[in-house]
Amino acid sequence: MPKEYLDVLVREVTQLTPRVREYLLVSTDGSPLPACEAGAHIELLIAPQAIGRTVRHYSLTGGTGSVDDSRMAYRIAVQREDRPRGSAFIHDTFAVGTQLAISPPKNEFRLDHRDGKSLLIAGGIGITPVFAMLRSLLRRKRNFEIAYTGRSRSEMAYVDAVERLAGDRAHIHCNDAAGGMLDLKALFAAQPANTKAYICGPAGLIEAARATAAALGWEPQRVRSELFTPPPTGHEVAFEVVLAQSGRTVQVGQHTSILDALKSAGMHPLFDCRRGECGLCPLPVLEADGPIAHRDRYLSDEEKASGSTLCICVSRLQGSRLVLDA
Ligand code: FES
Numbered sequence: 001m002p003k004e005y006l007d008v009l010v011r012e013v014t015q016l017t018p019r020v021r022e023y024l025l026v027s028t029d030g031s032p033l034p035a036c037e038a039g040a041h042i043e044l045l046i047a048p049q050a051i052g053r054t055v056r057h058y059s060l061t062g063g064t065g066s067v068d069d070s071r072m073a074y075r076i077a078v079q080r081e082d083r084p085r086g087s088a089f090i091h092d093t094f095a096v097g098t099q100l101a102i103s104p105p106k107n108e109f110r111l112d113h114r115d116g117k118s119l120l121i122a123g124g125i126g127i128t129p130v131f132a133m134l135r136s137l138l139r140r141k142r143n144f145e146i147a148y149t150g151r152s153r154s155e156m157a158y159v160d161a162v163e164r165l166a167g168d169r170a171h172i173h174c175n176d177a178a179g180g181m182l183d184l185k186a187l188f189a190a191q192p193a194n195t196k197a198y199i200c201g202p203a204g205l206i207e208a209a210r211a212t213a214a215a216l217g218w219e220p221q222r223v224r225s226e227l228f229t230p231p232p233t234g235h236e237v238a239f240e241v242v243l244a245q246s247g248r249t250v251q252v253g254q255h256t257s258i259l260d261a262l263k264s265a266g267m268h269p270l271f272d273c274r275r276g277e278c279g280l281c282p283l284p285v286l287e288a289d290g291p292i293a294h295r296d297r298y299l300s301d302e303e304k305a306s307g308s309t310l311c312i313c314v315s316r317l318q319g320s321r322l323v324l325d326a
Contacts, residue, residue, distance in 0.1 A: 005045055005101040006033065010094055011073065016157040020125060021091060022061070022077045028099060032072060036060050036105035038136035039129045039198075039226075042074065043103035043274070046086055055260055056086040057274060059129035059200070059226075060105060061158070074102075077157050079125040086255075108273055109200065109226040113140055116194025119187070120146040121209055123201020124156075129226060130200050131158050138165055145191075149173040149182045149205070184212040199225040203297075227275060227297065236316060242323045243267075244286055258312035258322075269312060269326070276314035283324045284309050290319015 012024035027033055041059045058076035080091045094100075111118065111133045118137055122130035127148055137144045146166050150156035153174050163170050173182040188197070188209075197218075199209045206225045213223045238254045241261065252261040259281060262269050271281040276296025285292070285308055294304040296311035303309055312324075 005043075005103055008033070008074075008100050008102055010096055010098045010100065013094065013096060016077060017155050019080045019155065020077050020157040021080075022075055022157075023090075023094060025074045025076065025100065025102065026072065033074060034104045036074070037107055038111045038132040039109035040105035040107040040132075041109075041129065042076070042105055044076070044086075044090075045101040045103075046089060055257075055274065056090075059109075059132070061128045061131050062135060074105075077125065077128050079157075108278070109198070109224065111136060111198060112196060113137075113142060115196040116143065117192055117196075118142060118144040119191055119195050119197040120144060121184075121187075121197060121199040121201070121205070122146070122148045123199075123205035124150050126199075126201030126205070126226075127156070127158055127162070128200070130198065131162065133198060134162065134165060145169050145171070145187075147171040147173065147182060147187055149175065149201075152176045184209050185216070188213050188216050188218065195222070197223045199223065200227075203227055227277070237318060237320075239290075239317045239320050239322060241317075242321065243326045244323055245326055252316070257314065258310075258316070262312065271313055274313045276311045279311075281313045282309045282311050283326050285322065286325050287321070287323035288317055288319060289321045290317055292316070292322075293318055 007028045008025040009028050010023050011026045014022040016022050041057050044056045044058055046056065058078060061075045061077055078087050078090050081087045109129055118133070120130045120133055130146065134146055146162060146169060148156065148159065148162055148170065151174070153159055159172060163172060175181060197209065197213060199206050206227060210223055210225065236254050239252050241250045241252055241258055250261050250265045252258050259269060259271055259274065269281060272278045276298055279298040282299065288307060292307055292310050293316045294310060295314040298311060299309065
């Protein structure tokens, strides 16, 4: 097991909604876990034979009671997706006592407690880092509002706790209710100039919120976001990657990223976010016998259209052979 992973076990499992389960993780030897801040996530390493070695990212919703006591335990909430991938494997097999490997917390969605006001916006399971932020702001008695939107109340994890904790500063919005979609324009327009927005949810919500804020004159740095669900993946196929410089060939399974396949083969590609956002992992493409499915948010439209590079953390080949200049 690589040293960068921590050994933990599942201490509790709680069904939050029909599709979302919360897992309380503690270290296997009872020692404290690395401290984490609101907005942080962990990488969870899972290796079911059926789908191969896979890394999934889960935001930490907090520890045993508050975010600050997270040294003794981490909580993650996992939504079961329709596809037979990591989340279904987790729901089907993780139970009290299951031993796991996780990375130390990483935080690319950091809450700035110096903000005059924080506007938290969560869509669906994107509530997980936002829930940690909410409790962090409450504990520090900071000024905030939270908008939480989902398909229906019964599918919205932590919705009762959000209402209880935030009171009239919470705007709960169910898309199945009479009000239609969340009114982002009204929400952003009502904010004072010292507000910073933190958005986590599907790409559509993030893009709509960013566009709304920009149209109202918000500077881009006042809007931070974390994409929770990856873009639609379409039909995925296994393929081989040839690394032209080293001459090595690596098989990329149907449910494995190029990055994970290279790492599993003992290589050390550069990466950080694993979500197609940071721009550390793109590699030059020399040949591809099929279209490249670009799923990152880092490369420009022109770069994607040229097919000359791809983010190996999220993008794939819809073909059988990809040659990279690496
Ligand atoms: S690791 Fe960040 S874009 Fe791929």
